[in-house]
Every structure is written in structure tokens, then in C-alpha cells.
Amino acid sequence: MKKHVRKKHLRRSFAGSKNWLAVGTLAATVMGAGRQAQAAVPSSASGAAAVPTAGLPVKRINIAAGALDAAIATYEQQTGVHVRINLPQGTVEGFQTKGVSGLFAEDEALQLLLAGTGLSFRMDGASTAVVELRANDSVDVSTSANSVSLSQFTEPLSDIPQTVNVVPQFVMQEQAVTTMRDTLRNVPGISIAAGEGGAQGDNLTIRGFSARNDIFLDGIRDFGSYYRDSFNYDAVEVLQGPASVEFGRGSTGGVVNQEQKQPMLQEAISGSLQLGTNLMRRVTADINEPLTALGPGTAFRLNVAGTQSNVAERDITEVRRFGIAPSIAFGQNSPTRFLLSYLHESENSIPDYGLPYFLYKLPKVNRTNYYGFAEDNFLRTNPDIVTGRVEHDFSVPVTVRSTMRWANYPRDVRITEPQIASKAVFSAIGGEQMAACAPPACFPINYDPNLVRVTRNQIAAKSVEDMIWNQTSLVGRLKLAHVENNFVVMLEGGRERSSPLRTSYTVPTASLLNPNPYEPFDPSSISIRSNTHVSSTSYGLNLLDTLKLTQWLQISGGIRFDYFNADALTDAVGSTPATHVSRLDKQPTYRAAVVVKPRRNGSIYFDYGTSFNPSAESLSLSGNNAALPPELNSTTEIGTKWDFLHDRLNLSGSYFATEKQNARETDPNDTANTILVGTQLVRGVQVAAIGHMPRHFDIIAGYAFLNGRVEKSILNASPWSSLYVPGDPVYGQAPYFISPKGFPFANVPKNSGNLWVTHDLWWRFMGGFGGNYVSARRASSTTMVAAYDSATPVPVTDVPLTFKAIPGYWTFNAMLRRPISDHLDFQANIINLTNKFYIDQPHPNHLVPGEGINAQMGFNVKF
Structure with a gap:
């Protein structure tokens, strides 16, 4: 039972952040801030702050206001009741109590000591009280949620x-x-x-x-x-x-x-209304209700959200989403617990694939241009996910959890990808002689932009992905030869399927400078591109163990075996015959780590782990990759983590190196074939901070330096070397190839960072400010294009080449919030304060800009 209570607390130490208003009021009581918490103290009759045992003796209690840990020690002396604290070590030291004086039953006295702290207690027998988190409060005793809800991990x-x-x-x-x-x-x-x-x-x-x-x-x-x-x-x-x-x-x-979110044992209702300058309308509701009539520990929770919004500075684009998530739990705070949940999210939006490249750069066009069809582009998804879970705590410190899930992901899309036809493309997997570029076959970069036409590539697919999965784990804490072993044994497996039907359309082009999004969708041809059915059966068995050798040294390790069997059938389309391929992978992976704790609140660690990427990883098995073994990856990491201010501020940093061997590349002798010859390496440094302190002083910040390079390639010859391809017709010589060795990864900024800070202001206002920085990125790590401004044919070796790349950027956001009453507050946010025009989502063929400046205002309510 003790094991269950501790795990449940650790989970709630972060999960409690669901009630953010309570977090704000509780923060004032922590670290001796000297301010009284504003959360209402439930009466003894309500039992909201405790689960009292009737008939406890009345005693004279005299405990002064002050530190809660000292007050609890005095309480134990005056009552003879032992108090067990189910919170991370050192947490209670940060709480303050108003004290208690007079004649009280033992449970009433302890309830008053905990008033306003967000903590509760329950009696475990006649002489032991267990202090833990109140089920409906957000006491994030460890700012960064010093635990995770995943059963794969046993440590904070x-x-x-x-x-x-x-x-x-x-x-x-x-x-x-x-x-x-x-x-x-x-x-x-x-x-x-x-x-x-x-x-x-x-x-x-x-x-x-x-x-x-x-x-x-x-x-x-x-x-x-x-x-x-x-x-x-x-x-x-x-x-x-x-x-x-x-x-x-x-x-x-x-x-x-x-x-x-999970059902709780206390009644709670919250919700929000947001209205935005981008015509946003969003409503959310979170309703939690105990159902004691169905048995002790039973509760029901319902979350609902509806959103409709445009995208600032992006004409036509519209987002329409709806979500509902009911869940019911049985037997909470008991050895056997059940949970049944359902998640449905539906979207019916007008999608945005942004702006086209003009050779290697973004053309000078209006950032609001939309190159699709307003009435005929759509993105419709309707995922349904049903999850059932049962947990049981044995008398020995062992918990068994089994989760069963069924999920269904229908998708129906037709999206326009804008492209500008150009001849000046040079690929790292194949060379091409520069030739004359004349419209409408292609457009040289110096062509009059008023005359340039944009190809509207139609991406159309209708598919259903589904899965049925079971995950069963056994989590235990045992002592062997005076060494604590925290272990996890897990077996999981099931079936995943994907059946995409892809269609091709030929539609009229659009003007580069003045596209007409209301032009009727009138394709001149329609055809089926492919109809594929992929199914996989897989299972995995793993063992993870952490050995606490001393108070300052622990080692951990793990091993897993995966069985992944995929089967793909592609229907015959036109002259293309049907195909049937399959692939079976049996792959072990490993992990080993050492953690040194020079102090209770800090750790230094060294970690080594492996992973693998099978060919059918995303259920996209085909003839050109079915014979390939998995890509193999390994990472070495050294880092440190520290908790300060009674776990209210968490700092971390790490250095790592990840190497991918057998990286997939396109065969230069047959571009329809894929081979495993590459090696990729990323080295980096990351630092992060998260804090939740008095006076609504919240901070979340981070920085990452990533240096990713191709270390080995089939084209490892020096730049501008040639690779002979028999029968090449260009000038009677082989085409030229550029080695991708040393090329950086696509969509990986070398420097990136984030910052968000909030604090109390005047007149009960709370303000927040922050932003993001992303340095320059390349859209592709293999394809280069010619920085070439002429239609005159020239040898490819005379043409300067460059990558498609996007510049770095800063964006800034701000927030202002003020309580109107105990149950209602007003909040306003401004997104992209400087109205920065930047590329948020790069792709080798198109660029999606970030949203322009917009303001969101609304109300948050909580009972």
C-alpha cells in the first residue's frame, strides 16, 4: 500500500498542475513568503482536506504558527499520532502553517494544521496519519514534476x-x-x-x-x-x-x-473562453465529479473543447477543431484501481502549405498569399482512442498495471502544395547539366515575377490507421543484500494497420504575385496514384532496473527485445502491377547509466543507450526498402540536474553525441532504390530551467546547441568529383556529384532557445513575457540548387550551388492576467509582438510562415 501511495503522489506532483489557479495561490505559502494562501479551507464536515476517522479522542493542542515540518513534529508529541509524509524529501520544509490551539480531535487538529497548504491526510489505522497531496489541488512540490506518470520509470x-x-x-x-x-x-x-x-x-x-x-x-x-x-x-x-x-x-x-487528465476524488469544475483578433473562438470545460454511489474511490471526469480560428497574416487558412474526453476511475486510493477513458478529436480545417521556393529562396510575395483552393482544400481527421487500465498493489512493494487500447485514425485530405518549376536543381544523389530554362517548362530566377506561374501540386489522400495494443508492466521495489532494486518488467504488443488511397489531380497554375484562391477547383485529369494496405504485428519485452548502491551512487540498466513483422500489399494501378512485400525484424536494444548524487538535491549522470529504425517504422513498407535491415543508433550523454528552493526551481544541463549507422540513402545508380551506407552524427549541448516560486514567479527556459553532420555516404568522394554512370548522354561524360559528407541535417537549427517568465505586478495583475529563438536552418541535407540568374546553358561545374535554407528569427509573446473574483479571472495574450515574418515550418518543396501578430482575450473560471 505504501508503494501505491508514493507513486500516486509522485504522479500528482505534476498532474496537479491541471488546476493552475490553485498553483498560484499555493505558491504564496511556499518558501516562507509570509502570505496566506487564498484557497478556501474546507470544513471538517466536508472532508475535502482530510478523510477523518470518527471517534478519535479530543485533546488540548497548542501549536504555534510557523514551519509546517516543525508543527508536525510538535503534533506528534502532543497527540502520539505518527505522521507519515508521502512527499519528496525536503518538500514539507517549504510550507507554513497558521497553527492550532484549543480542544480538538486528533484528525481535526491535523486538518487545521494543513489548512491552506493544498495538502491532505488520511488515517492509516488509529495511530498513523498519512500526509499527501489533496486530490484536486495543484501542489507541484517539484516544479518540473519530479516524476513522470510512465510506468517505464521508477525514479524521480x-x-x-x-x-x-x-x-x-x-x-x-x-x-x-x-x-x-x-x-x-x-x-x-x-x-x-x-x-x-x-x-x-x-x-x-x-x-x-x-x-x-x-x-x-x-x-x-x-x-x-x-x-x-x-x-x-x-x-x-x-x-x-x-x-x-x-x-x-x-x-x-x-x-x-x-x-x-485523470479523474480525481474531489469535485472540481473549470473552463475558459478565448476570443482573438484572428477571429478565434475557443471554449473549454473540465468537469470532475466523485461518484461515491458507485463505490468508494469512484470518480468521473469530462473534458471538452471547441475551436474555430483564422491564422493571422495567412488568408483563407482556417482551423476548426472539436475534442471530447470522458473518463471514469474506480477504486482510487485502494489496492486495485480501474480506469476507462475515451478521447475523440475531430478537425475540419482549410490547411496551409504556405509559399513556394523560387529556386533556392523565398520569392518576394505578399505573406498572405494563398495558392490553394479555398472551397476545395480540406483536412478532415477524426481520431477515436479508447483506453482501459487496471492496476493492483500487492502486499509486497510490487504493482502490476495492464493497459488495453483501441485506436482509429480516419483521415481525408486535399492540400495544395505551391511549386515553381525550375531547371536549376542539382542533387547530391545525381548530377544535371544546366540547360536553357524557358517558360512555361521552367522559370529562371531573373524572369519577370509578374509572369511566373505556380504549379498547384495536389496532395490528396484518404486513409484509416488503426491499432489494438496491450501493455502490461510489473513495477517493484525490493531490497537484496541491503541494496534497493527498483525494477520494471514490461511486455507489450499488438497490431497496427494503415490503408492510404492517394489520388492525383491536374489543375490550372496560379499567378506567383496574385493567386486567386476562389478559382473553381476544376481538374483536367484525375487518377489513382496508389492504394496500399500495410499491417504490422509486433511485441516487445524489456527489463529495467535501478540499483541504489549507496545514498550517493546508483546504477541502472535495461535490455529490450522487439519483434516487428510488417506486411504491405499495393493494388495494381494502371500499368503498374500489384506488389506484395514483407519484412521481419528482431532487434535487441540496451541502456546503461551511472548516477552520482553529491548532494540530496543534485545528481551527475553518465548514460549510454541504443535504438533502431526499421524500414516499416511508419508503416510505409515498399519494394525499395523491404530488404533493408534497421538503421542502428547509439547515444552517449553526460549531464547534471539540480533542485533548489525546496524543489521549486530545477536546473539541468547535458552534453550528448548520437550516431546513426546504416543510414538510408538513395542509390546513385538507381534512384528508385534505397541502400544503407550512411553514418550521421549529432553532437550537442542542452540546458534548461523550470521554476514555480512565490508571487507567481514562474520560469521555463532552455537552450540547445546542435551540430549535426553526415559522416559517411555512398558519395564520399571530394566535392565536384564525378561518378561514372554507364550510358550518360550529357556531353558524353558522366554527371557530376557532390558528396554529402559534412552536410548538416535538414530542419536542425544550430542554436535554439526559449524563455517564458511570469511575475506579480501591481493592482493584482500578473504579467508574463517570453519568446523563442531559432537560428538558420536548411530545408534539405542532400539537395542543392544553382544560385544562377541566367537562362544561358553552362557546364554544371561552373555554376555556384547553394542549399535551400531559411533564416533564423526571434519571436516574442506577452500575457496579462488579473483575478476578478475567487472563481473568475481575465487573461489576455499577445502572440508575435513584433509581427515578425518568419518561416515556421520548412519543407524541401514549400515553406509555411508563422502566424502574424494577434491578441487573445478571455476568461478562466474555476470552482
């Missing part, structure tokens, strides 16, 4: 030998973010990218490597292609570095875990 974050970034819900609410994508702007080392042709939705890189398939929901893969709303988040956790030992395939740069 300060002792996990890995870079872990947590964005709590109170930060999301202060910044008025509505999506996972915007939430992740608070994490250094992550870059946002535009959607690929066949995979719309959240697309990102972590530490230089794609993480589109490394997004998890409560520890289970959430592989659907959709844009995730933040309405049901308690937090978003980013574990950087390879994590195949914990999560299976992928995770080269790390994983993103979305932690959903």
Missing part, C-alpha cells in the same frame, strides 16, 4: 539519467497554447516541420532526427497523422535521447509523451 526526474523536459499545464494556460505543437516550443532541441506529402499532422525532429512516429499517449504509441489539441493535457513530457529500451522502435532523438 532528478535521478533519471536522461534529458527530460516537462511542460506543465500551468505554463500552457499562461501562454494560451491550444496544440501540442505550440506546447513543444518550450522545449529546446525540438524543431517543427511541415507535413510530408503522405503524412499530415504533427511533424517534428528531436535532436536532429525525425520524431513523427515517436509521439505517445500515456506511454503507448499514438501514431495517427493528425494535429493534437492540448485540451486534455495534464502535461507534455519530452524524453530526449534514444529510448527504444523503454518504448520500442524509433526514438533516435527521443520521444514525446502526452499525459492525459
